[in-house]
Amino acid sequence: MKRLTIFNLICLVLAAFIFLLKGDDQSTNLAGVGLVVNKAWLVENKNVQTPEPDKRPADQTFLTYPEWFLVFSPVEQADYYQSHTSTTFPIIKHIHQVWDGYEVVSDQIEEDFEYNDDYHTMIKVISISTTIEYGLKAWYEKIVGRVTDTHPHEALTEEDQFNGKFTRDYSNFLGAQPWYEFDFTSRLISLWTETSFFGPHLMRKAERRYFLTTELLCKIAYAKLIKMGTQSMYEKPVLTTVIVLDKSPEGIKGDSAIEEIGKTEGGDTIVRVPRYAEFTPAAVQLAKAGLSFKEIAGNNSAILLTVLTPQEYKFKDETVQVIFEQLITTKENQKRVAVVTTVPHLSALLVQLVDNNITIEHIYDY
Structure with missing residues (x-):
């Protein structure tokens, strides 16, 4: 537990550094400061008719939003990658949006519900992980990706097309299953067996193959780590x-x-x-x-x-x-x-x- 706490602290510092380097952005517009929902709506049901095993806390309608944003983000990426490369995707804005959304939903329940420590910790862990992933991707694309990137009017390389299909499959999977259950290994094999080593834009092809291989290997390793931790700490999700x-x-x-x-x-x-x-x-x-x-x-x-x-x-x-x-x-x-x-x-x-x-x-x- 101590090692996990230290790891989370290191991740938090790194995430904050990456986040603050980019400053603020204006892609989230708030309806007001703090609590804006009618307080009369923020109450527990006192006369529950639902069977006891099927009840869930009222505040979870708000707390589940950050998790779902991390489904919506790959969906938007998959849509974009149908006709664009990932190099030009505004991924830093999604870092701001996940944290902005988390802050707003937290404000709505802060006064009227007991603080759900386990759920907030889980949200922070996945949001920090995403911040690090997206921050590193943004840095890499700005330094390396844009050098090899194709022009907008040119056809996508096989590797960029693969990335679009992989992201689409991944985003569809996230709607029903935890991300760490996704079969990243088969996608890595497909990258190396179903795309040609040769073709137009050879430098882009080689660079994308390196980029995607690195991403998939990292996801394979991290998914195994998270899966082991989740199985030991949490019950199987109710479907x-x-x-x-x-x-x-x-x-x-x-x-x-x-x-x-x-x-x-x-x-x-x-x-x-x-x-x-x-x-x-x-x-x-x-x-x-x-x-x-x-x-x-x-x-x-x-x-x-x-x-x-x-x-x-x-x-x-x-x-x-x-x-x-x-x-x-x-x-x-x-x-x-x-x-x-x-x-x-x-x-x-x-x-x-x-x-x-x-x-x-x-x-x-x-």
């Missing part, structure tokens, strides 16, 4: 969420992702749905069917979601509180908006967003 609905989902009972498991004493319907990435489409499906949420994972108060909107889009609903907006750094007219509503108002909000063709990025189901 489902229990929801209490106002009525039975008659019209969608054939959907295997939504399982009716019982009734409450008051006659409300209890269903089990997938957690993580699959929770959002399941919740949208229930909302579109005219069903209202009474509880999600035992909670009936504040719930966080992020949506992707045009820059000019504004929320005007009193049942919704924006807590921050972030620029999508590679898409000039798009922003991420983090909004909070209450569980009973979630269904109406989801229908409104769907009707307005707004992309629901994720619902943070505790």
Whole structure:
């Protein structure tokens, strides 16, 4: 434990150094300073109808955001790498965004919930690791990558194309499984067996092969280390969420992702749905069917979601509180908006967003 503490301290110092070298940036716009969510929404459910094993703490709807940003970041990178090299990706902005987002969500729960030391420690560890990774990548790309980089009008090398496919596979995997479970070894083998040593832009090909090999080897080693630590310290993650609905989902009972498991004493319907990435489409499906949420994972108060909107889009609903907006750094007219509503108002909000063709990025189901 002492060694781990020292290691974390060293990582924190390195991360802070890299972060501060780049100064501040303006890609996160706050809705206000400190707590902006209605305090009446920040309460524990006193009359829980959800089965005890399926309850999760109310503050986790906020605390899960930084984890999910580290899913959204590779998604944005994968989109960008379809037609660009990683050398020109504004990766430093993502360092600022993960820490800015963590600060805002922490401010919302600081006064009303007991400090969750284990969860905050986990967030800091993964955020520090990401800061170091992204900081080193930014430094390398600025010093070396830009020397070998191809011009925007030129075709991507096989290695740059490989990077795009690898990042896409990785980002898709992160929506359902922990990052350290990803098969980095097979991707390393593919890099060396499925891309040619020769071809146009030979210097770029050789440099990218070195860069990607180094990245994959580091990820293989770090994933093994984290996997061993996680298995010894944490329980296996629960892959489902229990929801209490106002009525039975008659019209969608054939959907295997939504399982009716019982009734409450008051006659409300209890269903089990997938957690993580699959929770959002399941919740949208229930909302579109005219069903209202009474509880999600035992909670009936504040719930966080992020949506992707045009820059000019504004929320005007009193049942919704924006807590921050972030620029999508590679898409000039798009922003991420983090909004909070209450569980009973979630269904109406989801229908409104769907009707307005707004992309629901994720619902943070505790």
